[in-house]
Amino acid sequence: MKVNTGNTKEALALAGGTQIGYVNTSGAITYTATAVTPTTSPAWTVNQWAGKFIIVGAVYGICVSNTATAATVDQWYNPATPTGAAGATPAANTSFAILGGAAPANVMALTNTASFAPAATDTALSGEQTASGLGRKFASFTYTTGTNSYQLAATWTYTGSTLVAITGAATFDVITPSAGVMLHETALASAANVNANGDQATMTQTVTM
Amino acid sequence: MATVYLGNHAVVEQGSTIEGEQVTQHVVSDRDTLSEHMRTLTHADGVWPQIATAPPVWVASDNAELAEAIGAHFDCSVIDIEDGAAHFNVAHELHLGGQSE
Numbered sequence: 001m002k003v004n005t006g007n008t009k010e011a012l013a014l015a016g017g018t019q020i021g022y023v024n025t026s027g028a029i030t031y032t033a034t035a036v037t038p039t040t041s042p043a044w045t046v047n048q049w050a051g052k053f054i055i056v057g058a059v060y061g062i063c064v065s066n067t068a069t070a071a072t073v074d075q076w077y078n079p080a081t082p083t084g085a086a087g088a089t090p091a092a093n094t095s096f097a098i099l100g101g102a103a104p105a106n107v108m109a110l111t112n113t114a115s116f117a118p119a120a121t122d123t124a125l126s127g128e129q130t131a132s133g134l135g136r137k138f139a140s141f142t143y144t145t146g147t148n149s150y151q152l153a154a155t156w157t158y159t160g161s162t163l164v165a166i167t168g169a170a171t172f173d174v175i176t177p178s179a180g181v182m183l184h185e186t187a188l189a190s191a192a193n194v195n196a197n198g199d200q201a202t203m204t205q206t207v208t209m
Numbered sequence: 210m211a212t213v214y215l216g217n218h219a220v221v222e223q224g225s226t227i228e229g230e231q232v233t234q235h236v237v238s239d240r241d242t243l244s245e246h247m248r249t250l251t252h253a254d255g256v257w258p259q260i261a262t263a264p265p266v267w268v269a270s271d272n273a274e275l276a277e278a279i280g281a282h283f284d285c286s287v288i289d290i291e292d293g294a295a296h297f298n299v300a301h302e303l304h305l306g307g308q309s310e
Binding site: 081082083084137138139140141142143144145146147148149151153154155157192200201202203204206208 | 210217220222223227228229231232233234235236237238239240241242244245246248249250252254255256259260297300301303304
């Protein structure tokens with residue numbers, strides 16, 4: 001099901017929302033591997049940039065959250081290899097822009113919550129798996145001409161040695177666990193079990209447009 | 210991210226057949242192994258069984274190893290990525306124009 005935050009994200013992705021974007025081209029700016037902090041406070045509204053792209057030179061980040069004075073990203077990305085290694089932390093004082101719209105939800109997460117029951121008001125995936133190879137993954141994206149749907153899919157390779165019963169999945173816009181904007185949440189008809197090192201689980205989500 | 214194009218002449222969507230020589234674009238993560246790529250595409254819980262009722266008629270990719278593995282699995286031809294992309298663009302334009310081959 002598409003959760004409430006997913007409806008908002010979809011609207012923002014297509015129409016930009018009430019505040020289109022932000023540009024900072026002057027003044028001191030501090031960058032870390034996961035944060036942008038202009039020295040002169042931009043007086044942002046808390047979390048107004050969550051789920052949006054932050055562009056800095058040759059890299060970009062996806063905003064996880066922001067305060068009045070700083071924005072947190074899940075990592076920096078190289079546009080040429082967005083699912084590869086993280087991009088370099090921008091140099092201090094490099095200008096940045098925050099784009100309107102929304103980053104895509106192309107990350108899949110798994111849960112082992114018993115009797116998992118998605119709810120429209122959910123904003124996080126209860127029981128989200130974060131270890132033993134079952135953590136978030138960048139999904140493959142598939143589109144076939146002539147159709148009105150697309151698929152997100154991923155395969156997880158388990159590295160543990162005890163039973164994990166996977167009961168559901170969700171899609172997010174960031175690779176950082178327990179963070180980001182959730183678009184869809186789905187319960188499996190029956191649990192997918194992994195038991196031993198090397199076991200694999202595959203999940204495909206079809207989204208009809 | 211590697212891009213794979215597959216000639217899909219047996220498209221199914223929500224149980225309904227889609228006519229025409231369609232093309233599937235499949236974009237994969239850099240972080241997955243070849244085994245994971247193949248399972249994601251070919252497993253019963255993977256992508257291809259959800260979108261087609263027959264194997265692809267050709268495959269193309271900018272990842273040569275992946276293209277060869279997919280071609281071997283489905284016993285279909287491996288063609289140049291440029292040709293695959295061209296087929297996709299033609300099929301997409303036909304779809305936008307409300308026509309089918």
